[in-house]
Amino acid sequence: KEGQMYHVQEDGLYLIPTAEVPLTNIFRNQLLEAKDLPICITGYTPCFRREAGSYGANVRGL
Numbered sequence: 001k002e003g004q005m006y007h008v009q010e011d012g013l014y015l016i017p018t019a020e021v022p023l024t025n026i027f028r029n030q031l032l033e034a035k036d037l038p039i040c041i042t043g044y045t046p047c048f049r050r051e052a053g054s055y056g057a058n059v060r061g062l
Contacts, residue, residue, distance in 0.1 A: 019043025 006015040
């Protein structure tokens with residue numbers, strides 16, 4: 001979506017606002033079996049968001 005992607009002109013790359021999208025795309029085009037769930041994966045990234053600063057400083061996550 002416009003305003004949620006950050007293009008690095010010099011490198012022709014995009015910065016991601018959250019880690020969820022790349023992680024969930026690991027399993028795109030796959031049908032997951034219930035017996036294989038849950039799948040535990042972790043994303044650790046210095047994400048880039050417009051609301052930088054103290055926004056969310058007093059929130060403990062999802």
